[in-house]
Amino acid sequence: MTRKNRLLKLVALGAYLFLYLPLFIVIVYSFNDSKLNAEWVGFTFKWYDKLFQNREMLSAAANSLIIATVSAAVATVLGTLAGMAMHQYRLKLLPGLVLAPIAMPDILMGVSLLLFFIMLNMSLGLISITLAHITFCIGFVALSVQARMTAIDRSLTEAARDLGATPWQCFRKITLPLLAPGIIAGALMAFTLSIDDFVITFFVAGVGSSTLPLQIYSMVKIAVTPEVNAISTLLMVLTLILITLTARLYPGALRS
Amino acid sequence: MLEIKEVSRYFDNFTALDKVSLNIAAGEFFTLLGPSGCGKTTLLRLIAGFDQPDNGDILLDGKSIIATPPERRPLHTIFQNYALFPHMTVTENIAFPLRMVGCTQAEINRRVAEALEDVSLPDKGNHYPDALSGGQKQRIAIARALVNRPRLLLLDEPLSALDAKLREQMQLELIKLQKEIGITFVYVTHDQGEALALSHRVAVMNRGTIAQVDEPSRLYGFPNSRFVADFIGQCNLLSGKVTQLQDNRAQVELEGLGPVQTAIPADSTIAVGRNCTLTLRPEKIHISSRVSHDEVEAHFKGIVHDMLYLGDVTVYKVELANGMLLEALLANSSPGRARFFEIGDQVEVAWHYDAGHLVMD
Ligand SMILES: Nc1ncnc2c1ncn2[C@@H]1O[C@H](COP(=O)(O)OP(=O)(O)OP(=O)(O)O)[C@@H](O)[C@H]1O
Numbered sequence A: 001m002t003r004k005n006r007l008l009k010l011v012a013l014g015a016y017l018f019l020y021l022p023l024f025i026v027i028v029y030s031f032n033d034s035k036l037n038a039e040w041v042g043f044t045f046k047w048y049d050k051l052f053q054n055r056e057m058l059s060a061a062a063n064s065l066i067i068a069t070v071s072a073a074v075a076t077v078l079g080t081l082a083g084m085a086m087h088q089y090r091l092k093l094l095p096g097l098v099l100a101p102i103a104m105p106d107i108l109m110g111v112s113l114l115l116f117f118i119m120l121n122m123s124l125g126l127i128s129i130t131l132a133h134i135t136f137c138i139g140f141v142a143l144s145v146q147a148r149m150t151a152i153d154r155s156l157t158e159a160a161r162d163l164g165a166t167p168w169q170c171f172r173k174i175t176l177p178l179l180a181p182g183i184i185a186g187a188l189m190a191f192t193l194s195i196d197d198f199v200i201t202f203f204v205a206g207v208g209s210s211t212l213p214l215q216i217y218s219m220v221k222i223a224v225t226p227e228v229n230a231i232s233t234l235l236m237v238l239t240l241i242l243i244t245l246t247a248r249l250y251p252g253a254l255r256s
Numbered sequence B: 001m002l003e004i005k006e007v008s009r010y011f012d013n014f015t016a017l018d019k020v021s022l023n024i025a026a027g028e029f030f031t032l033l034g035p036s037g038c039g040k041t042t043l044l045r046l047i048a049g050f051d052q053p054d055n056g057d058i059l060l061d062g063k064s065i066i067a068t069p070p071e072r073r074p075l076h077t078i079f080q081n082y083a084l085f086p087h088m089t090v091t092e093n094i095a096f097p098l099r100m101v102g103c104t105q106a107e108i109n110r111r112v113a114e115a116l117e118d119v120s121l122p123d124k125g126n127h128y129p130d131a132l133s134g135g136q137k138q139r140i141a142i143a144r145a146l147v148n149r150p151r152l153l154l155l156d157e158p159l160s161a162l163d164a165k166l167r168e169q170m171q172l173e174l175i176k177l178q179k180e181i182g183i184t185f186v187y188v189t190h191d192q193g194e195a196l197a198l199s200h201r202v203a204v205m206n207r208g209t210i211a212q213v214d215e216p217s218r219l220y221g222f223p224n225s226r227f228v229a230d231f232i233g234q235c236n237l238l239s240g241k242v243t244q245l246q247d248n249r250a251q252v253e254l255e256g257l258g259p260v261q262t263a264i265p266a267d268s269t270i271a272v273g274r275n276c277t278l279t280l281r282p283e284k285i286h287i288s289s290r291v292s293h294d295e296v297e298a299h300f301k302g303i304v305h306d307m308l309y310l311g312d313v314t315v316y317k318v319e320l321a322n323g324m325l326l327e328a329l330l331a332n333s334s335p336g337r338a339r340f341f342e343i344g345d346q347v348e349v350a351w352h353y354d355a356g357h358l359v360m361d
């Protein structure tokens, strides 16, 4: 038994290494005082320094944050409503409509959204990117909220009404708090998906505006510079903070 | 106080309730009893307002309440799973109905403390429902439902999730509570023992209809149908046909057994030629080795097929000539009783002419 256990631990260790070693290398090299990702020369902050002077990078980062915040917020509201409706009513069409963007290949989404925006004569830019992100984020929020809804016993909302709550009070005091983990998890997922979406954004971005993934891609086309490592490290830190915060606020949110 | 008038409820093509009418008096402990799926919960949900009847009316103090949303009906429900809000402490749970009607914080504090005292859990206020045992959850659910003094309490199988011992204790507490506060209880259960023990009156339901409404002792002694006799307690059911009516007695030809004399029940639709069932409680059947010639008794020969010694009583299953098994109960209390019957013994079963209760099929 102990041998089996040791083997299991070894396999687990291997899996973790495979997952986290590349990330670890990126972090290490972002502090490496060398232009090449080859050998350790010495510790430096200069790539971060350079990063914060790179105007294009900064504006791409700002764009990404704005887009992610707005699309996560809108998708969370719409997705929550969709998720609740999907649970409450036996609808045939809505689940398909909400969930199709999840299953559809990104490239198809990108092309069709591009065609759609052109048809509407919309200029491509922040707004078109945000709309596109909202479109594919709604489904994820809806799924997360619906899963949470099924876990809420119907008798709880009935008990609230029975004890004197109006439908709105019942929603505010019972449904929403119990739904919160699902909503938060959905919002977090939407934010993360939006921040790192490349394919769809690539199609609907137009020429003027860029996001972090697009910017990183255009830089990597030349070479993987330590600057790219630095911005990746910062992205990682941001994600980590978000996840920790969620776990703090709603201990149950990340369990599912 | 609560009047249910010809209420029907259909789900697609399925009739869950068929023209149910009931009258429940103020202060009454009223029980809806019936097998699983007979519509008890459906009826309770209509009274609570979670669901609407397709036909009929529900009146509270003479006024129809079917258009009133659940939050404005002066009644509360105790759910089978208690339905305590998991994200609120016990105190917040009990305070919930008070907050909804806009009580002041001081008043809320006072009444919640009182309610916790009433259910003997004064120090559990800061716990979350997760941290309570089944019996404690039950008490908190009761405290929450009673804290703003509803006119009527609906209880849907509130004790079915508890173990036998705790259930018995809670039954006694419920009886005491109902007596003390005098609120009308409408109680749902499929456990006939519980219904008989708790209620002033019981409505026996069967497939969406009311089979009989009566006091527990009358339900047991004078069932109005084969279904009720069978559902309430143990009962022997002997099919037959009425052959003769004379004064207060009827002669019934029992299938495969022959004629017996039996008392004519009051308000019966009895008539010669009708199919009927003689319902006989096991404790009213005598079992002996002697041969009886008593005129006022029906007696048949049989063989002991099975016996079950239960300490205070012994249950015998006696096989009659027609192959039917008759259940008889013999108290083990008779002093100096010579012997028990053994399996395979020849015995005679007998019952007095008014021991059975005749129902028309
Ligand atoms: N919303 C619904 N849709 C369809 N059928 C329903 C619905 N609610 C109840 N029924 C059906 O109505 C019948 C009565 O259900 P109900 O829950 O009232 O039974 P019950 O007497 O409470 O049984 P139990 O003792 O098992 O709780 C059942 O056959 C059930 O399947």
Ligand SMILES: [Mg+2]
Residues within 6 Å of the ligand: B040, B041, B042, B156
């Ligand atoms: Mg039920």
